[in-house]
Amino acid sequence: MDKASQRSLFETEPDPWTLDSASEQRVAEIAFADPPHGPFSYKVPETLRAPLVAGQRVQVPLGKGNRGVIGYCLRVELKAVGSRPLKEVLAVVDPAPLLSPAMLRLAEWISSYYLCPLGQVLHAVLPAGVRGQAGTREMTFLSVPANVLAQLNSLQLPLKQLEALKTLAAAPRPLTPPELAAAAKCTLGPISELRKKKLIKGTVQRIQNVDVVESVIAREEHLNLNKDQQSALDVIIESLSKRQHRAVLMHGVTGSGKTEVYIRAIDEVLRFGRQAIVLVPEISLTPQTKQRFASRFGSVAVLHSHLSDAERHWHWQRIAKGEVQVVIGARSAIFAPTPQLGLIVIDEEHDHSFKQGESPRYHARDVAVQRAKAENVPLVLGSATPALESWQAAARGEFQLIEMPTRVSNRPLPDVATIDLRTEFQDRRSRGAISRPLHNAIEQAIAEDGQVILLLNRRGYSTHIQCPSCGYVANCPHCSIALTHHREGERIVCHYCDHQEQAPAKCPDCRFDGIRYSGLGTERLEAEVKARFQQVPVLRMDSDTMQKPGSHEQALAKFRAGEIKILLGTQMIAKGLDFPNVTLVGVVNADTALHFPDFRAAERTFQLVTQVAGRTGRGDKGGRVLVQTFSPEHFAIQAALQHDYVLFAQKELPVRLDHGYPPHTSLVRLIVRGDEEAITEAFAEQATERFRAALEQQKIPHRILGPAPCPLARLRGKYRFHSLLSSIDGPQLRQRVGLVAAALEPHAEVQWVLDVDPLDLL
The missing domain is CATH 3.40.1440.60 (PriA, 3(prime) DNA-binding domain)
Structure with missing residues (x-):
């Protein structure tokens, strides 16, 4: 440019x-x-x-x-x-x-x-690719100065030099030395002589030398909207027409056609000659989302972490030039350099992946709110299970709530039933991860030519390795967490620091050869499913199998084409995917996150079960959901069974209020880590006390928990302590904490960070 x-x-x-x-x-x-x-x-x-x-x-x-x-x-x-x-x-x-x-x-x-x-x-x-100008190289472009052009016909030069000069003067654009040599049919020697005589000048420019091949996608017509979709679209178009900011929370059940509303709203944006940004939570959703948008609009750019630096830089340049109409990507796409922004859409706005896990620990949803306000454009937040923070913002009138309570074509929501694993555990006939009712349901779905999705939000083969003789447990030497067994390569791996060891055949301490591998991960589930359904094509999607570029697209394309009958994996298969032939969804263990030491555990469980349940019943065959759990009576699971977000919110919000947690308060988390446990704890106590004194001095209502060891008390070789600071006055809390933090003297032996509005308390 x-x-x-x-x-x-x-x-x-x-x-x-x-x-x-x-x-x-x-x-x-x-x-x-x-x-x-x-x-x-x-x-x-x-x-x-x-x-x-x-x-x-x-x-x-x-x-x-x-x-x-x-x-x-x-x-x-x-x-x-x-x-x-x-x-x-x-x-x-x-x-x-x-x-x-x-x-x-x-x-x-x-x-x-x-x-x-x-x-x-x-x-x-x-992006790093933009900072490093990836995919570009410096090139010299030659041109004839105006004063030389004026005396071109009177110059006395050797024939080759004169021919090169006249060729360059007649060229419609500046030429590189090799281009000029080819056009003038000479070597580089005469060109060098002309440059020495200052009869031609060279300008160095950095040129993009990487082109991303964009696949051609057949154009599709817009779909007809139902009453709920049209009402939602009308609200967005009203803001677009008035050129005013409005934040819209679109609460639509799974399969209610939220994406079609986004597309129609973007169509209006493009009529105004403006651009749109669409954020999606998982990389696995990006290919499907791009396909749907590219089939309606001419120019779509995708930004996500699986792009090379050169590809990301190429897309960034096209966006900045205004050549791209729609930008799709994960959280960092909120920074896309759109010169004519007209609309921001965040699909599955509740998803925790929109929160950055390292500094700066921003939340893309809140950044989007700020950017939409500053650039005076509408913001659309869509979800079947909105974050409670967004739900409360709508209750306060900060967001406009739009309800879409029915599925497209009035298709019924799938029937959801629980399987009580306590009963199954006592039944001697039930062995393995898949209960007898779930096994029978899978058999029936396959027999009726349907497809099956199985969710288990844990990677690996075995999640716990212990010796029954001496009690040895295979823990990570750098983290306070058990190592996970992976069959591929027979490794035991830490999923936090990536420490790896060879899986032990005997106990390393007492040499007992009956060391026990227990716990359940997606790799073990895959082995069990393949053993039970030997003639059925099975595919596993988790971060272990989806590492290569394009692996998400290939996997989902096979499932969409019907080549794969059973798709199993972690939460990346739970959100946003639309496969009409899926007639059964099985949640293998709904309790994996329910009892975490985190006040959002119930919300996460409700969202995950509801979202994965929404992957079925989207076609003419209908669908059903079976949820295996040891806690079938828990209100989060009961609300998910009924697809009832309001019921969940009515149960959860009073609990949050009683304990002083968001969305009723603002939260700042102090995290301190260091090599020496005592020194780390002492600094955490000192810093926390400074925060407490500042808040009390300003008479800001607050509550402080800690410091205490983090649930993961040691991570990557560092001891970890944290404190939680909360207040009903968020701006004052952040201001005072920020002032104290700026005055804290750096400590050579500890590192510390503040996480505003934390989502992860581990």
């Missing part, structure tokens, strides 16, 4: 600065991704080749050694010359801004809200 078009794209004004007096100088505020984060002030020298504007990266001297470091320019201002001279900017890295003024403002909000350094946020906003 040339410099002029990029400036126009991001509404960056031309460099206006002129020094009015000797007492003023141009000063740039620069932030860094790594400590010290800044921002720091640097003088912009007059000798700088390219003008510097906000949104560009620069190289500046940092520290006593003045090592050259890359930083982000936040702003350039005229300031009075101070008594202390400023260091000067060394070079401008980017020929044009990579960050628009709107994106810089959004990054500042993220930094303020999530209490993390601004440079770190900017580093996360820009």
